[in-house]
Amino acid sequence: MCSTCGCNTTDHEHPHPDDHHHSHEKKIVQVEKDVLYENNLLAQRNRGYFDARNILALNLVSSPGSGKTTLLERTLTDLKNEFFFYVIEGDQQTSRDADRIHATGTKVAQINTGKGCHLDAHMILHALQGMKPAENSILFIENVGNLVCPAMFDLGEKERVVIISVTEGDDKPLKYPDMFHTSTLCIINKIDLLPYVSFSLEKAKEYARQVNPELVFIELSCTTGEGMAQWYQWLKEKVFVPATV
Amino acid sequence: MHELSIVMNIIQIAEEESARNNASAVEEIELDIGELSGIELSAFEFAWEQAIKSTLLDGSARKINHIPGEGQCIECEAVFPMHRLYDPCPVCGKHYITVTKGKELKVRSLVLN
Numbered sequence: 001m002c003s004t005c006g007c008n009t010t011d012h013e014h015p016h017p018d019d020h021h022h023s024h025e026k027k028i029v030q031v032e033k034d035v036l037y038e039n040n041l042l043a044q045r046n047r048g049y050f051d052a053r054n055i056l057a058l059n060l061v062s063s064p065g066s067g068k069t070t071l072l073e074r075t076l077t078d079l080k081n082e083f084f085f086y087v088i089e090g091d092q093q094t095s096r097d098a099d100r101i102h103a104t105g106t107k108v109a110q111i112n113t114g115k116g117c118h119l120d121a122h123m124i125l126h127a128l129q130g131m132k133p134a135e136n137s138i139l140f141i142e143n144v145g146n147l148v149c150p151a152m153f154d155l156g157e158k159e160r161v162v163i164i165s166v167t168e169g170d171d172k173p174l175k176y177p178d179m180f181h182t183s184t185l186c187i188i189n190k191i192d193l194l195p196y197v198s199f200s201l202e203k204a205k206e207y208a209r210q211v212n213p214e215l216v217f218i219e220l221s222c223t224t225g226e227g228m229a230q231w232y233q234w235l236k237e238k239v240f241v242p243a244t245v
Numbered sequence: 246m247h248e249l250s251i252v253m254n255i256i257q258i259a260e261e262e263s264a265r266n267n268a269s270a271v272e273e274i275e276l277d278i279g280e281l282s283g284i285e286l287s288a289f290e291f292a293w294e295q296a297i298k299s300t301l302l303d304g305s306a307r308k309i310n311h312i313p314g315e316g317q318c319i320e321c322e323a324v325f326p327m328h329r330l331y332d333p334c335p336v337c338g339k340h341y342i343t344v345t346k347g348k349e350l351k352v353r354s355l356v357l358n
Contacts, residue, residue, distance in 0.1 A: 025358075027268065029266060029355045031351075034351045035258070036251075036254060152283050153250075177329065178330065207331070213340045
């Protein structure tokens, strides 16, 4: 079922006319099909599109309120003379985040998932059809704020970036291990607030490494700008040294 | 509640296979769900009850094979039962682990009528 445009909806009517003859014998079918095969297929299509056009697609995942949109606003403003940026915003309702991104002068598509708790590859496919991102650009996909459901849905991104903030618990990586297991970069945001909260940077990193020993960390504050240079450096390395497929 | 999307996908697979085999009913559906697949079984159960109404799976028997998690340590190559993604290797204590079983989430077979 497509919750974006309604295409390919599953028809639940099964007409069975009386003159329709068929055997009523049992038939066992070995299906052996991954439940997410359709999403994974579409994700690979998206991935091929990104690779062919050298678009660095990043899937940003986090709890609500970790500062994903603020991180994007600052990044888009600071680097607007260096890269072409595109943003896909995922939220259950409203275009508030897209409006904030639009205000930075960046081309943005808002996906409202309605009751849905995550973006899927099909929604990204539709957003790309409208957006037509240029070659050699960076596409940020801001997923629905949710550390659980988006973990299961490959969008075709090059890297998955998980963002946590120091106002959350430092044990988040253990409570929501799937997201940290599937991400390659972990941004720890709002470090300017460290003196006021009981969050331990070392503990958070230790817990995250238990789930994913190869996870890379960048600590930053979008408010003071501390650590932003490291994040920009990470982006530049990904753009200028594309990974081999 | 991504479990609802998962159930919708299962229904779609069952309907596609039924159409391909000119079947009008699904007598039984067999699923593989791994311990580390990210499926919360109580949420899955709830989503299942709601989503299958008036579909081909309404009234079908459902069999779930629960696949226990298994990991292999990249450092010492030990193979061991894995119940959580942050479990260390019980032999060397390291966290460099490949999940070898338990990520399964698939429709294994259907009995069609």
